[in-house]
Amino acid sequence: MADLLERYGGVRRRSVDLAAPLSAEDCSAQSMPDASPVKWHLAHTTWFFETFVLARVEQPHAPFHPRFLYLFNSYYESVGAQYPRDRRGLLTRPSLDEVRRYREHVDAGVTRALERGDADEQVMSVIELGIHHEQQHQELIATDVKHLLWCNPLRPAYRAPLGTSGRVAPPLSWHAYPGGLLEIGHAGDGFAFDNERPRHRVFLEGWELASRPVSCGEYLEFIDDAGYARPELWLSGGWARVREEGWQAPLYWERGEDGWQQFSLAGMRAVEPGEPVCHVSLYEADAFARWAGARLPVEAEWESSAAGAAVEGNLAESGRLHPELAGSGSGARPAQLFGDVWEWTASAYGPYPGFRPLEGGLGEYNGKFMSSQNVLRGGSCATPGSHLRPGYRNFFYPPDRWQFSGVRLARDLR
């Protein structure tokens, strides 16, 4: 419990720290319906603890503000109605300062409950869930702020500039796996989301996984080979997007007089050939793989390949908030499995055999999104390390590009 309290405090502080380089104005704007204002993230994660923890342990519970239940509910139908998602940027009130006070108020309540021992096992597991929920929103703060700042022609930076080296990635090689009747899914007692369970058997033919993510340099070859102009490389839905939205490169890339530039949280900088390509949709990842004579892994291949690997790499803790040049990748294992970029898989996001969502309102957390999305694996440069596991399943829609999403190739074992 002391551990839980400490982790609670640490994670909650981290969210506020993430907003520190931003003005109140920066924290209040919403650049598109998929993204939310930073202030909203700070309030919603607090709403989560107030709704699912304080309202249970405090009897009676006096809400911090009677309308916050409505304003900061994201999508929990069982909890009540929700302020329209695409209008969150209009909520100039409560102010950022008041949201900070809201956080302090709820933090005090949660802390009190933990210290007094008012939190039974079930409540503690909800607090654990809330901590992971907050970490998810920390990543979204990074991706959503990046999108917002990019919409501004001034292209303001969130953090200090990053140097460039011009170095290319180490040669890509392949790691072979024999396949067979394997097990994936969360095993053991540690925390995992409901969608990672139950652990179950899958049969896989042998496969190979690339030694590292696809680099910007490799992706430039795809672009230069007319990758965005050849329909035979694309899924039908992807080709429709290419034409409708005029895609010619990953999101945030711009061709300037001095070659390709990209917007990062450190401002505009040259595209680094050695860094993993980032901000590509599933459609682009899939088209690249087809062009390269390979394919995307299914999630069971990815998870089996990563089994036993340590969760370490270029994660949110580094503060870089941008993918990093691959190391030499000596190893027995594929490099950069964790951190840098989320890796699109060919697997549609669905329930594992025997899946059971959480009871009650929290059952809406993951299960109801199991349609029309694809699974991504591995975490990114914006994911807190303590948030990840080899069995972690992230999920986004095929056209989504504003996440730190990249490409890891796979192929059938020859």
Add this chain to the structure above:
Amino acid sequence: MADLLERYGGVRRRSVDLAAPLSAEDCSAQSMPDASPVKWHLAHTTWFFETFVLARVEQPHAPFHPRFLYLFNSYYESVGAQYPRDRRGLLTRPSLDEVRRYREHVDAGVTRALERGDADEQVMSVIELGIHHEQQHQELIATDVKHLLWCNPLRPAYRAPLGTSGRVAPPLSWHAYPGGLLEIGHAGDGFAFDNERPRHRVFLEGWELASRPVSCGEYLEFIDDAGYARPELWLSGGWARVREEGWQAPLYWERGEDGWQQFSLAGMRAVEPGEPVCHVSLYEADAFARWAGARLPVEAEWESSAAGAAVEGNLAESGRLHPELAGSGSGARPAQLFGDVWEWTASAYGPYPGFRPLEGGLGEYNGKFMSSQNVLRGGSCATPGSHLRPGYRNFFYPPDRWQFSGVRLARDLR
């Protein structure tokens, strides 16, 4: 080859026969972008044979009309540009009569090629593919005409009235399957689409499959139990549709003074409690299953359950063009696996391990749609029987409702 020629002729005639009850006006209109005019179907299937057969066996090939290559290309980017899909109803020329002449012209060419022996093995396999392609469009003619006629407040009928009986379906029971390391996918030499291949191993835990599709009577219970008003039953995307489009029942159902009516190709008639429910989206199928304490099958479960079953039932050949009351379902197997309604599965439509699309332009036939759709199994009352196989994979988007799509329940083996 004589067999191929005979089947070619028979299937081609069948398409024209399907249009016989319709006027030229009926055949020219398009009710929504997802549906096409009957005339367009008749021309496009002909275009398929002209483009992929005649243009190969006739050297040089003089096109029937220089612009038909453009007008009647559906989505083959490698063949050339396409007239916009959502504007097909504006093509009042060529007339239905001219399209019939186009069919005769191409049929003569294909027949000549087959009779003369100009068609090598590869060409014959394309003709085989074209026959199956034509059968797919025969089903689309039925579904698209149904949607068009329903848009007309006069609610005209395509065929003679169907009687009603008021009988309910036989009790639903469960067939148990032990699971294990199984094989699915097309085996053997007979025709199959590329997406049914290769045959491959999958591991499944034990499951149970319902003895028949969900009936209208059971679906009415779901409606009466506020199924369309309870968000906890729905996938997030489904609930959004329910609200945006005001869904309160399957497509074509209307609540009148005398209870629920439904539009059919035989005109308006009372909802029959014993008939399989039809014209539901994946979202509705999934919500119903959740409400019923069951789930949808994954496609490997469905295919394994159907292995060895004869392809027979209420298929297009019956001319009913409407699902039929379930029989007593005596049997060792689930009833109504083939015909009546396509059965939504929980499986996203994707490539089988080791999938290879056809070479050349025909590679666009199936593979490029392997994103964001779900597989349906079993065929419907509008599917020609000779078109089906246990391994057949149909696919539509989760919100689609204008196909003859219904619900077969599954559950984990206890």
Add this chain to the structure above:
Amino acid sequence: MADLLERYGGVRRRSVDLAAPLSAEDCSAQSMPDASPVKWHLAHTTWFFETFVLARVEQPHAPFHPRFLYLFNSYYESVGAQYPRDRRGLLTRPSLDEVRRYREHVDAGVTRALERGDADEQVMSVIELGIHHEQQHQELIATDVKHLLWCNPLRPAYRAPLGTSGRVAPPLSWHAYPGGLLEIGHAGDGFAFDNERPRHRVFLEGWELASRPVSCGEYLEFIDDAGYARPELWLSGGWARVREEGWQAPLYWERGEDGWQQFSLAGMRAVEPGEPVCHVSLYEADAFARWAGARLPVEAEWESSAAGAAVEGNLAESGRLHPELAGSGSGARPAQLFGDVWEWTASAYGPYPGFRPLEGGLGEYNGKFMSSQNVLRGGSCATPGSHLRPGYRNFFYPPDRWQFSGVRLARDLR
């Protein structure tokens, strides 16, 4: 009354004759929400007589079909609900043949009423109105069919080809008018729409009116002078359209290898420099005028200039259905005031001082559209001559281009 009966019969026959070159398919399609199928025009004009005449003189009146009241009501809220305007192309039933029978049925009823003397003065005035209403729809048949045929890449022709001469228009000169306190609006007993009344006084400063409409040759100079690329020439709403819709020339113009071509009811042909430019929006007419150092006339200027002029010119009766090369324009008056092209005025369409709409449902005929549209004057090559008067007010929205609309310049008297 005999005269009325004769005119009724003649105008009604003319509508059917207009459809003669078209197939049932051609008559059933709708190319955009602003346009209607020919079949719908034929039915709606009949609905007008059934609703406003037969239902009054026949007691009781048995409707030809119980749903036609709904299907063919255009916008008369006081009569009842209306089938959605943008879905008229889905009404493949009733068939064209049945609509013809509907016409015959109603014609017999109206004829009987007139012959028997059942029609009192009020009813006869409604029949008169219905005749003019039918003539309006005859023009719409021409404009709507033109748009539909143009949407077809085959570019089918409605009538036989028209020759081209390459001749340019006679030099444009100016006719001067001193202005003063003038009268406009309908005077006397003859038929006029309510919106042309009452005759009233307006004060005008002196003006000049161009001797003929702007020619295609002159409009080409505007195009060549980057007219579509210079925002300073355009109203704000016009410039927005130029960019959003990529306007680069009038509707139906295409730049080919051999120069500018235009689609006409006689098929594709070269742009004739001497013909009046046609199918321009108010925005284009206004931008051209600004570029030319002139302006559009206000409707009082136009009407005063045309006072006393005979209604003659290239009208629907000529069967040309396309603007014609200007004559030498000898005259005391501006040439081509009537026929060829409707002439955009700078006047917003609004009520004359003292305007009173017709009583009852027919009050919806004109008055409720007096917002956001501009007045056009003079009639076009698709307007029946007997339909026009110098005081006639046509009206369309500023971006509309599918009517036979052109440009007549004016300027202040120096």
Add this chain to the structure above:
Amino acid sequence: MADLLERYGGVRRRSVDLAAPLSAEDCSAQSMPDASPVKWHLAHTTWFFETFVLARVEQPHAPFHPRFLYLFNSYYESVGAQYPRDRRGLLTRPSLDEVRRYREHVDAGVTRALERGDADEQVMSVIELGIHHEQQHQELIATDVKHLLWCNPLRPAYRAPLGTSGRVAPPLSWHAYPGGLLEIGHAGDGFAFDNERPRHRVFLEGWELASRPVSCGEYLEFIDDAGYARPELWLSGGWARVREEGWQAPLYWERGEDGWQQFSLAGMRAVEPGEPVCHVSLYEADAFARWAGARLPVEAEWESSAAGAAVEGNLAESGRLHPELAGSGSGARPAQLFGDVWEWTASAYGPYPGFRPLEGGLGEYNGKFMSSQNVLRGGSCATPGSHLRPGYRNFFYPPDRWQFSGVRLARDLR
């Protein structure tokens, strides 16, 4: 010039003062494309002086920031490209503080130019124009903030609460005007926009003008008489809006348990029967007038009625920012001609005969909007008094409701 300098300073300070009750977050958000963030208004009005004054008097002129020319250009095509209007709420940078510094910088430059005598007559007339431009934006700040705050379910207030009295308006009477050949338009040397010129003759029949604007109490009678449910009262475009957007009352009105409430800049309060009705579209004003057996005035009637009247009333200077209960209206003239609410006229916004826009880029100020809008007269509770004249022409689109727009009735002289 000293006077100009003084007025410049006063008006510029007033804009900053208007933002004082707002947070930086409030000033940065945009509630709809028609409205702009307060910060953007503060920057754009400064851009106006920098672009049209400083860049002319300072040779060379060093821009305050190289990108502000782009970011804060509203619609001046001749000046350059513009940041998309509907994305102004994404400009979290520059911060409100930096915009304040921008204002100080430009103010120092303008002041210096005036003090040094660098501003010739033409420049001084542009400064005069800029002062009036700034006053227009002061009104927009009030209307746009009102809309933004209303979008927030917390319904925050901009100013202190306003009391309510429940009093009704004095009886409405009519002032008669004989008509004849009159003159309207700006006369004399004082400032006026180009669209108010030239003074010119118009002929009017006699008319009557209501003694005061329509009150909320009268408008409630219209609502209670099913005004929003009777299509015969509405222009076609208005009725379409009623149905599409579900209009049932003016913008900002809500029916609660205690009757009608309305949102104001002073927060939620009961609808006051005696106050002029406000936030109605032209469509609603027109429908109300028809219901009341009257009509809207044309702008020449309004201006003639107001000729010689003093510009006084409930204007921005009162700080009320809400319409006020009509006084007893003793007088020889209609009451409340200036202030309280803008009064919709039946006149489309167009050029006066002989209209000449300003030279150069400033010619885009008014002229290019002369299409599809209607003129409003008189000013509102948010209009600075020194900004108004009897000949002042405001203009908005028929469906617009977020301005302080109300209804003044007129009728023909009997």
